[in-house]
Amino acid sequence: MLMLEKRPQPSKAWTLAAPLLAVVLTMICGGLLFAALGKAPVETIRTIFFDPLFSEFAWFYRPQLLIKGAPLALIAIGLSFGFRAGIWNIGAEGQYIVGAICGAAVGLAFYPTESFLIFPLMVIAGILGGVVWAMIPGILKVKFGTNEILVSLMLVYVAEQLLASMALGTLRNPEGMGFPGSRNLAKYDSASSWISENAGMHWGVVAAFIAVIFAYVILSRHQFGFNVRLAGQSPRAARFAGVNPKLLVLVCMGISGGLAGAAGLFEVAGPAGQISIDFNVGYGFTAIIVAFLGRLHPIGILLAAGLMALTYIGGEIAQSNLGLPGAAIQLMQGMLLFFLLMVDVLTNYRLRFGKGATV
Amino acid sequence: MTQPLLALSGLTKAYPGVVANKDVSFNIMPGEVHALLGENGAGKSTLVKTIYGLVKPDSGTMMLNGAPFTPAEPRAARASGVAMVFQHFSLFDAMNVAENIALGMENPPPQREIAAQVRAVSDQYGLPLDPSRIVGELSAGERQRVEIIRCLLQDPKLLIMDEPTSVLTPQEVDILFKTLRKLSAEGTAILYISHKLEEIRALCENATVLRLGQVVGDCDPRTTSARDMAELMVGTALHVPERAARPAGDTVLSLKNLSAKAPHQFGTALRDITIDVQKGEVLGIGGVAGNGQDELVAALSGEMRTAAGMITYLGENIGHLGPNPRRKIGLLTAPEERMGHAAAPDMSLVENAVLTATTRKELSNNGFLNWRKARTFAEDVITAFDVRTPGPNNAARSLSGGNLQKFVIGREIMQDPDVLVVNQPTWGVDASAAAAIRQALLDLAAKGTAVICISQDLDELMEISDRFAALNEGRLSAPRPAQGLTVEEIGLMLGGAHDMEVAHVDA
Known part of the structure; x- marks a missing residue:
């Protein structure tokens, strides 16, 4: 019989091996899934995981990796603080939307003035928008003990309605002949987040790398990072150590909301270009997978964001070239999280083959 | 046969x-x-x-x-x-x-x-x-x-x-x-x-x-x-803690009508606890578990805040201070539950040293932790208190109960407290480790620290206390000199037989 036995210490080797094994298992099961859909499994897996990097059109896809990966990394870094402290903000999608709306609104308000001050103002507005949206579940939790998972998730749908109303009303392009959607910020020099559109470089990519470095330093060297980790592992020990749990909830919600809002602003002022009804494409939810796939570790999150970006781009190629349904790609991303959580057990437990326990 | x-x-x-x-x-x-x-x-x-x-x-x-x-x-x-x-x-x-x-x-x-x-x-x-x-x-x-x-x-x-x-x-x-x-x-x-x-x-x-x-x-x-x-x-000869005679010192910590509501449904409310704790004494607080021990420790450690005037330290009101400001002025605590309260089980001993020692041992600089200094401190505790572990980077949960307890008590003692509050310091600890912990508490008191030892083990309290008080349903009895107290007197202080009748042993 199979038995799980708790390890005296978490295994370092498995901490690193678990994500890799999860990726391999996803490839195998994904391949079986594609075979069941009547596609050639090996070719499909190759199309998704390798073509974006190594095919003859890779020059086109590689910049896309940065564009897709940056918001994922930025949001996931923010989420990782809360997740480590046991604070479950799963409404980053909503904070991303509200950040984009606030940031874009500031940019649009200045149109067509040109000034180097406009973009920094937009970034601040984007961050504040995300923070405010995240403070709603945060304050409700601290004051009334509500469940932040439910509140933050429900606020995503509120944010989507807000987005639709903005795209159709307040922020609609007055010269857009009545079509929904705002002016294109990417074409408005002072408001554009592009650094080099051909290379896929925008300020969001820069911000993502800065966030990774900051998070790494804070988590490993700073008292705040220590408090976050302590609160997640032993809440009672954290109070004994002098951590104020309510303040920690607000700060962690603020960090994740702020970074999600910033990601939204960089996206709307660059790759997306405008506030539109279908502006959000689920980065906020995918970032949850990215955060866990990256072991809630900044460097891991960076790599995981790259991997998820790869599956997005590879998935699009597979959709157009092989006619794979879009849902199959989402299924595969879900599989990745599922396998990761499964393999994760081995970090803290070891498998034993032996006779049954006598309880 | x-x-x-x-x-x-x-x-x-x-x-x-x-x-x-x-x-x-x-x-x-x-x-x-x-x-x-x-x-x-x-x-x-x-x-x-x-x-x-x-x-x-x-x-x-x-x-x-x-x-x-x-x-x-x-x-x-x-x-x-x-x-x-x-x-x-x-x-x-x-x-x-x-x-x-x-x-x-x-x-x-x-x-x-x-x-x-x-x-x-x-x-x-x-x-x-x-x-x-x-x-x-x-x-x-x-x-x-x-x-x-x-x-x-x-x-x-x-x-x-x-x-x-x-x-x-x-x-x-x-x-x-x-x-x-x-x-x-x-x-x-x-x-x-x-x-x-x-x-x-x-x-x-x-x-x-x-x-x-x-x-x-x-x-x-x-x-x-x-x-x-x-x-x-x-298996070995038992070492009995030695105590030196010491004069009564000045009052460092005073509790005055300390009352607090039960923090949760199964907690105990503290009621009108009044006592002065003097420099260099060991105050033993006995009582059956669940009579307010955890709550009293929380009120002293700063995890639970109390109304103004109830707790004073060298004349200063400290009821509103959190755990770290209290550590700063010299009031340290070691709670009963090792795993998850006094120590974080999945963290290393170095990280567990940071848990309480950052303030007094100056393990951080502008909020940035000095891991090298923390490691040295953890190693010092391990050496001084004979904690059996392969090294300071091992997770706390890999230590046996007695060894972790030695680490947790040692961590506080090595910070030179002026007042140390310990709750069940030798609970689940083997006899030789228990003797070492008691000796360390006595040594600390001999250097002038006021030690408040809360325990259910009456033998332990009689062995190390100068004064003894009993906690019963959130009330603290008036303290009495430990020397000369009989088991019957202690029993009555602990609430007697809780009105239980004596068995009729006639056949």
């Missing part, structure tokens, strides 16, 4: 990484009160669980009345006449006594019959108990009676009792012993597990001592000294 009631021979049980019982053999005669002695982790629990059918031995045999005895589950053990009273009660607070007893039966008769049986048995053995009372309103001693009566209704031949006195006051212990002696006189054998040697000397006719899973000796506790039994149990 009569046939033994229960004969154990060659019982062995191994768990991954540890042999809990190794070739354990001894006999229990009918009607005998047999003690099973040993330190924490000596294998007492595994052995009694084997007898009660909760654990299956790897090898070895048991004979009950001459017939092979291999209970597959507790139900089978009970059917053969083996009953057990666990250290932790399995009772439902919201139900009454008779309902609780019915829950443990396979085919419970109607409530009225159970109530009649409970009355009959409780009368017979001097365990007065009203079957219609709600368990939630009973004292610990009365709850234990429910468990004992539940066992007696099965008419057992062997009654196993696991550390039955840990929740009782001295007066309640006396009543329990009278009951047990009566049972024994009627022919019920009792297997009595404890590490309290004086109790065993008062009650038992025979003792088997376990050390590291093996039987290391048998003795007649009535003729063997407690010290000899302790050394048999520990």
Whole structure:
């Protein structure tokens, strides 16, 4: 019989091996899934995981990796603080939307003035928008003990309605002949987040790398990072150590909301270009997978964001070239999280083959 | 010679990484009160669980009345006449006594019959108990009676009792012993597990001592000294803490009418606690668990804030300060629960050093932690307190209870506190480590620190305290000099027998 036995210490080797094994298992099961859909499994897996990097059109896809990966990394870094402290903000999608709306609104308000001050103002507005949206579940939790998972998730749908109303009303392009959607910020020099559109470089990519470095330093060297980790592992020990749990909830919600809002602003002022009804494409939810796939570790999150970006781009190629349904790609991303959580057990437990326990 | 009631021979049980019982053999005669002695982790629990059918031995045999005895589950053990009273009660607070007893039966008769049986048995053995009372309103001693009566209704031949006195006051212990002696006189054998040697000397006719899973000796506790039994149990000569005489110092910490609501549903409210704590003294606070110990520690550590004026430190009001500001002025605490309160189990010892020592040991600079300094501090604690671990980077959960306790107490002592509050400093710690911890507390007091030691272990408190006070239902008795206090006086301070009646021992 199979038995799980708790390890005296978490295994370092498995901490690193678990994500890799999860990726391999996803490839195998994904391949079986594609075979069941009547596609050639090996070719499909190759199309998704390798073509974006190594095919003859890779020059086109590689910049896309940065564009897709940056918001994922930025949001996931923010989420990782809360997740480590046991604070479950799963409404980053909503904070991303509200950040984009606030940031874009500031940019649009200045149109067509040109000034180097406009973009920094937009970034601040984007961050504040995300923070405010995240403070709603945060304050409700601290004051009334509500469940932040439910509140933050429900606020995503509120944010989507807000987005639709903005795209159709307040922020609609007055010269857009009545079509929904705002002016294109990417074409408005002072408001554009592009650094080099051909290379896929925008300020969001820069911000993502800065966030990774900051998070790494804070988590490993700073008292705040220590408090976050302590609160997640032993809440009672954290109070004994002098951590104020309510303040920690607000700060962690603020960090994740702020970074999600910033990601939204960089996206709307660059790759997306405008506030539109279908502006959000689920980065906020995918970032949850990215955060866990990256072991809630900044460097891991960076790599995981790259991997998820790869599956997005590879998935699009597979959709157009092989006619794979879009849902199959989402299924595969879900599989990745599922396998990761499964393999994760081995970090803290070891498998034993032996006779049954006598309880 | 009569046939033994229960004969154990060659019982062995191994768990991954540890042999809990190794070739354990001894006999229990009918009607005998047999003690099973040993330190924490000596294998007492595994052995009694084997007898009660909760654990299956790897090898070895048991004979009950001459017939092979291999209970597959507790139900089978009970059917053969083996009953057990666990250290932790399995009772439902919201139900009454008779309902609780019915829950443990396979085919419970109607409530009225159970109530009649409970009355009959409780009368017979001097365990007065009203079957219609709600368990939630009973004292610990009365709850234990429910468990004992539940066992007696099965008419057992062997009654196993696991550390039955840990929740009782001295007066309640006396009543329990009278009951047990009566049972024994009627022919019920009792297997009595404890590490309290004086109790065993008062009650038992025979003792088997376990050390590291093996039987290391048998003795007649009535003729063997407690010290000899302790050394048999520990395996080495026991070091008795030394205390130097010290003059009374100035008051450092004052509690004045300290009152606080219970922090949660099962907590205890603190009521009007008033006491002055002086430099260089050890103040022992005794009491049965759940009488406000955790709450008092939380109020002192800063985890629970209190109203202005209730706690003053060198004349300054500190009730509003959190844990770290209190550490800064020299008031340190070591809570009872090691795993998850005093220490984070999954974090390394270095990280656990940071947990409380950042302020006083200046382990951080502008919020940035100095891991090298933290590591040095953790290593110092490990060396000074003989913590057995491969190194400071090991997770706290990989240490044994005693070693982690030495680390946790050592971590606070090495920060040179002016006032140190410890709760159950030697709970679940082996005797030699316990002696080392007590010595460290005495040494600290000799250097002028005020030590507040909260403990359920009265022997420990008598050994190290200058003054003794008792915590009972959130109230603290007036402190009295520890020297010369008798067990009866202490018992009365602890709340006496909680109004329990004394057993009628006439036959």
